Amino acid sequence: MSTIVIGAGLAGLAAARKLTQAGEEVVVLEAQPYVGGRTRSDRDRLGEGRPADLGASFIDIGQDKVLAYCDELELELTPAFPLFPTAPGGRLTAASPLRSQVVLDGQRVDDWLRDQLAAEVHAALDAIAPTSTETVSAWTARSGLSPDARRLFCAQTGFNPVHVAAQVPMSMLEPPHIGRVCWMLADGTDSIARKLAESLDIRLGQPARLVRRTRGRIEVDTDTDTFTGYDVVVATPVTPTLRIGFDPVLPPWKIDALLSTPMTQGGKVVARYADGEEIVARIVPSVLSDGPITLAWARPVAADGSVTVLGLAADRADGFLRDEASALAALDQLIGTVLGRAPRRLGGIVQDWTQEQYAGGVVSILLADFPRLPSLLAQGVGPVHFAGEHTAEMWATSMDGALRSGERAADEVLLRRRIRAGRVATS
Numbered sequence: 001m002s003t004i005v006i007g008a009g010l011a012g013l014a015a016a017r018k019l020t021q022a023g024e025e026v027v028v029l030e031a032q033p034y035v036g037g038r039t040r041s042d043r044d045r046l047g048e049g050r051p052a053d054l055g056a057s058f059i060d061i062g063q064d065k066v067l068a069y070c071d072e073l074e075l076e077l078t079p080a081f082p083l084f085p086t087a088p089g090g091r092l093t094a095a096s097p098l099r100s101q102v103v104l105d106g107q108r109v110d111d112w113l114r115d116q117l118a119a120e121v122h123a124a125l126d127a128i129a130p131t132s133t134e135t136v137s138a139w140t141a142r143s144g145l146s147p148d149a150r151r152l153f154c155a156q157t158g159f160n161p162v163h164v165a166a167q168v169p170m171s172m173l174e175p176p177h178i179g180r181v182c183w184m185l186a187d188g189t190d191s192i193a194r195k196l197a198e199s200l201d202i203r204l205g206q207p208a209r210l211v212r213r214t215r216g217r218i219e220v221d222t223d224t225d226t227f228t229g230y231d232v233v234v235a236t237p238v239t240p241t242l243r244i245g246f247d248p249v250l251p252p253w254k255i256d257a258l259l260s261t262p263m264t265q266g267g268k269v270v271a272r273y274a275d276g277e278e279i280v281a282r283i284v285p286s287v288l289s290d291g292p293i294t295l296a297w298a299r300p301v302a303a304d305g306s307v308t309v310l311g312l313a314a315d316r317a318d319g320f321l322r323d324e325a326s327a328l329a330a331l332d333q334l335i336g337t338v339l340g341r342a343p344r345r346l347g348g349i350v351q352d353w354t355q356e357q358y359a360g361g362v363v364s365i366l367l368a369d370f371p372r373l374p375s376l377l378a379q380g381v382g383p384v385h386f387a388g389e390h391t392a393e394m395w396a397t398s399m400d401g402a403l404r405s406g407e408r409a410a411d412e413v414l415l416r417r418r419i420r421a422g423r424v425a426t427s
């Protein structure tokens with residue numbers, strides 16, 4: 001084996017694919033019994049084999065890497081749609097999500113009041129420019145927003161999702177990075193990973209426990225086997241990376257960078273409902289709420305008239321995501337509030353990423369006050385290379401960033417090969 005890749009998420013798969021295409025012998029070690037990591041889709045619980053996207057959903061305009069993969073792998077996308085309405089004049093700001101369907105205190109806010117609240121936030125953003133490092137709760141206090149506008153604005157922090165607005169920097173909301181034009185994978189988000197995996201040597205159920213450097217080689221120990229190569233690409237999220245042993249230990253700057261990168265916590269509540277056309281007519285493009293499910297949106301209506309609705313829930317340490325029946329009932333209630341009657345649920349599933357030991361949370365929080373973090377997270381240590389959404393120079397935290405980071409790590413390995421073969425001048 002020439003290279004060992006740890007983690008069969010999009011970063012690891014992109015690295016393995018590029019290395020394989022360059023003629024490297026690659027093995028991918030994946031702890032879980034499936035590929036795709038945080039792009040997992042379940043096909044058992046909604047009925048009729050419908051995909052429930054338990055992690056990532058959206059591809060945004062400008063995310064050219066993931067769009068190129070979809071094109072090359074011939075994966076079908078849903079029709080493009082805006083996730084949030086823009087303000088009159090076409091601007092997308094952190095006030096835009098407030099122009100969606102809005103539910104406050106379990107009640108639907110009428111369109112007139114909603115537009116007033118959105119206009120209030122919009123004006124405040126223009127008048128009192130947020131600094132990138134101040135928290136959402138600090139800016140909302142400083143800007144003097146009314147209590148309702150403040151609560152709604154703060155509810156957005158659940159999109160990421162994090163516990164409380166006091167922990168989220170304004171740089172994560174303003175300017176908005178996503179929402180103008182989006183697509184979803186027509187056959188479930190995991191179709192990218194599944195397609196990439198077809199031509200790779202992937203060993204499922206093989207959690208890497210120890211990465212050892214011995215006599216010019218790398219050895220990776222799992223619970224049952226040892227794999228040997230010249231290089232390793234560690235494509236695991238921040239928290240699981242900290243659980244892998246390294247011998248020799250990683251340098252202090254790398255450990256500091258990993259320890260300085262928290263991950264957001266939360267999950268998804270996904271259900272399939274009858275009367276899809278009626279539901280979609282009410283909830284498109286999305287529903288924003290100050291309840292446990294902060295954002296809900298729908299897939300296109302299926303041929304049988306049903307629709308899959310996806311809800312994002314922040315982990316507020318209240319056990320919400322660990323009680324599946326209650327979490328699904330909360331999604332029924334949210335949809336029922338905008339629909340005006342109880343929806344008929346045909347199937348449902350709840351995914352709690354906080355509880356997943358090989359994910360460690362939803363996505364990394366790359367805090368704006370540590371601008372050097374992404375490059376430190378990406379920096380290799382000799383034959384040990386690092387990939388993953390948290391290491392991406394562009395579109396960090398997303399599928400696009402994960403794919404880019406995997407390709408970058410593969411390039412690093414290939415450069416080492418050329419140096420070793422004397423094909424690159426090193427001085």
Ligand SMILES: Cc1cc2nc3c(=O)[nH]c(=O)nc-3n(C[C@H](O)[C@H](O)[C@H](O)COP(=O)(O)OP(=O)(O)OC[C@H]3O[C@@H](n4cnc5c(N)ncnc54)[C@H](O)[C@@H]3O)c2cc1C
Nearest residue numbers: 007009010011031037038056057058208388389397398399
């Ligand atoms: C709820 C949610 C919503 C999201 N929404 C979006 C969205 O709409 N659009 C978007 O672009 N992105 C979204 N994301 C983020 C996106 O899913 C991630 O950025 C991307 O999938 C990360 O890919 P990765 O390869 O870096 O990590 P992962 O997908 O986490 O892959 C890492 C892999 O490593 C494995 N692993 C961990 N430890 C070990 C070990 N010791 N040994 C072997 N294997 C190990 C894991 O099992 C996993 O398969 C969302 C994520 C979540 C959870």
